[in-house]
Amino acid sequence: MSTTSTPQSLNQRIYQYISTESKRMNFEPKEKDKDLNFRLMEGMDPLIQLYQNIYHTHPKADQTFEKLIETLIDFAQKREPELKKRDAAKKQNWFLSNELAGMSLYVDRFCENLKNLKSKLGYFDELGVNFLHLMPLFESPAGESDGGYAVSNFRKVDAKFGSLKDLIALRKAMQKQDMYLMLDIVLNHTSHRHEWAEKAKAGDPEFQDYFYMYDNRWIPNEFDASMPEIFPESSPGNFTYVPECDKWVMTVFHNYQWDLNYMNPAVLVAMVENVLFYANLGVDLLRIDAPAFIWKQNGTSSQNLPQAHELLRLIKQCVTIASPGMALLGEAIVAPKEIIKYFGTGDYTAKECDFAYNATHMALQWDMLATGDTRVMLAAQQDILQKPFGTSWITYTRCHDDIGLGYEDSKIIQVGKDPYQHRKFLKDYFSGNYPGSPSKGALFSSNPKTGDARISGSLASLCGLEKSLEEGDELGIRLSIQKILMMQAHSFFIGGLPMIFYGDEIGYTNDYSFLNDPGKSYDNRWMHRPMIDWVKNDRAHESGTIEEQIFSGTRKLLGIRKSLPVISDWKNLTWLSPHNIHVAGFLRAFGDKKVYGIFNFGSETAYLTWYAFKEHGKTPEKLKDHWTGNEFEVGMDNEYLIIEPYGFHILEVQKG
The missing domain is CATH 3.90.400.10 (Oligo-1,6-glucosidase; Domain 2)
Structure with missing residues (x-):
């Protein structure tokens, strides 16, 4: 596409190209190809515009764009019939459903290899998980792997996991059980x-x-x-x-x-080929690692630049044409105002990434757990709630990564706290350096110049289970289990696709074996990436064990979620006024269905006025708690719902 082309002449040239190229590639608008032909025609204008916005001055823009179109047609035609059927069967925005629940795991640390993982599908079914995020699988040099994010071959499964044949066999077995697959691609x-x-x-x-x-x-x-x-x-x-x-x-x-240098359009085409290779493996959701960094520009931070968003929109358009059943997740762990942009803005609202991680709310949950105060979390919600309809969050309490405290200083100041001192308290609390703290985490990536640091540690250890077990503290153990289930429940019901990190469903504490591995010892994030002991996991079937209590509680929560369509991500989350600063409450409403989530982040019994349930529409008369099975009658404004320490309720409004 030369810079002298007018949009009209350019369109004519491109459509002429498609016509001639289609014949050369035996791509005629036959009955079986009519859907692809329609997607090409429908998607060509935005594809051209997005490509031009980035590459219109590049001397090889014309020939590289032709290569891009050829790539889309080629991969679309090679897509297996069963995957095309799956594309057609998926409803628009299929990923918003309350019936989806995920787990993220390292295959080798979970069960050694892909063949063994295929034999573990019954475990996920028992728990209620039907969506697997397999951490990086593709070839990566030992000792220089960065957990698999330093990829030396985008199309060869690392031998330690098995083979590409094993991965495809796993995907097919998963799809027979109505499960979904998520893999990573490192674009940067x-x-x-x-x-x-x-x-x-x-x-x-x-x-x-x-x-x-x-x-x-x-x-x-x-x-x-x-x-x-x-x-x-x-x-x-x-x-x-x-x-x-x-x-x-x-x-x-x-x-x-x-x-990678995306100023070179050949890099774009090469990486789109890899994206579509994963699509044709049968991936349902592709996690794009570190998208904030994919465009570099001198004189800037080279993060979150407009061209990065243009590239993501262009890639999304390519996926829509060639493999419409695959959704995209942008792993942008940035400030809330920046995260929202990865869903798309302006004419491309909800047309960039389908998913993003709700990393800000994840960190705010930990803020609430340490302080027993919900006000900073509530102050930060205005930005998070700007997520457009038709897109969704990955919601979670823990993942493979550290916990950053990157929410804005202004939100901390808004509730009368000093940002530096507040973050210092959180770091001290979760690293176990604050008097009376039950947590046993560690600081990650400390910067002595700025005082910045992030937090490593498993869900169970950060909630106090490790320390309580060491001290033989039975009350501490019970409170730790309660905290674990409350934190999981909070992330399961606020909206989005809940993603459990492997081991958290059974209560794994920190794994310190990484210290004996030179390739991992420098990175304490490996403490919350455990090696699974299946003898320990089998204790989930022994009544009364810690493993059974956490596993059964997690399974029950996922079952409740799947029974409530109102929990689907209909952009229907409303936060309740903070009548009690220790209690986080929200309403999920759709049609005539209403569900309240009520969570006491305090270490003392909390009292929530019944007026909190009367601020949004018709006052309910009765509420059914799906967690305890109890029913409550909504009382007078001077009466209270009483919530035990770290207790929670999932309350559905009952018809009168």
Whole structure:
């Protein structure tokens, strides 16, 4: 697409191209291909516009766009008939359903390999999980893996997990049981052992242009002046010297992860091919790792830039054309105002990423647990509630990553607290350095210059179970179990697709074996990535054990969720006024159905005025608690719902 083309002449050229290219590729608008033909025609205008917005000045824009169209047609035609049927069977926004519940896991740490995972599908069915996020599976060099996010081959399953054949067999077995699959793709970078990087090291200029490579430090120094360091302790700076070719390459995360240069449209096409390769494996939701970083621009932070959003919209448009049943998740762990943009804005609202992580609310849950105060959480909701209809959150209490405290200072100030002191308290509390704290976490990525740090630790250890077990504290154990189930319930019912991190469903405490592994010992996040002991997991069937109490409670919560269609993500979350600062309450309403979630984050019995249930529409008369099975009559305004320490209720309004 030359820069002299007018939009009208460009459209004519593109449609002429599709016509001639279709014939060359035996792609005629036959009956069996009519859906693809329709998607191509319907999606071509936005595809052209998005591509032009990014690449209109690039000298190879024309021929690369033609390659992109050829790629879409090729992968769409290669899509298996059963996957096409699955595409057609999925309703629009299928992923908003209350019937979905997920688990995220490392295959090797969960059950060694993909073949064994196939044999564990009954475990997920028993728990009520029907959606699996398998942490990175594709080839990654040992010792330079970054947990699998330094990929050396996007299309070869790492041998430690099995083979591509094993992955496809697992997917087919999952789909027979109406389960869904989520995998990761790392768009921002490759391993320095990837074929492209190896060719760049060897001096191939075509592949050197796949990365940000420079002959000297002049331009890297300019970038470094405005780009923050992601891992200042373990990986300072943003560039690494490559002796094989005497050049400097951009490495924002680790020196073995080379950032891809999307200013080159050939990189876009190559990575779209990988995206569609995963689509044709049968992936239902593709998690795009670190999308905030995919576009770099000198003089900026090179994070959350407008061009990054243009790229994501372009990729989404490609997916819609070639594999319409696959949704996209943008793993943007950024401030709430920035997270919302990853769903799309303006004409592209709800047309960028289908999902994002509700990382802000996850961190706010931990804020409430430590302080027993819900006010900072409530102050932050205005931004989070801007999520557009038709998109959804991944909601969770823990994941493979650390807990950041990145919500805005203004929200902390709004409730009369000092941001620095407030975060210092949270870090001290969850690392066990605050007097009386039951938590046994650790600080991750501490920056002594700024005082910033994040928090590592398993759900159970942060809730006090590890310390209580060490001390033989029976009351502490009971309270820890109560906290675990309350935290999970809170994330299950606020809206979005709940994602349990493996081990949390059974109460795993911190796993310190990582300290004996040189490839992991520098990263304390491995303490909450346990090796599963299936003897321990089998104790879920022994009445009264800790494992049974947590597993049964989690299973019950997921069953309640699946029984309440009002919990589907209809953008129907309303927070209740803070009549008691220790109690977080919300209303989920759709049609004539209403469900209240009430959670006491305090260590003392809480009293919530019945007036809290009278502020939104018709006053209910009776409420059924799906958690305890009790029924409540809504009382007078000077009477109270009494909630035990760390207790909660899932209250459905009963018809009179």
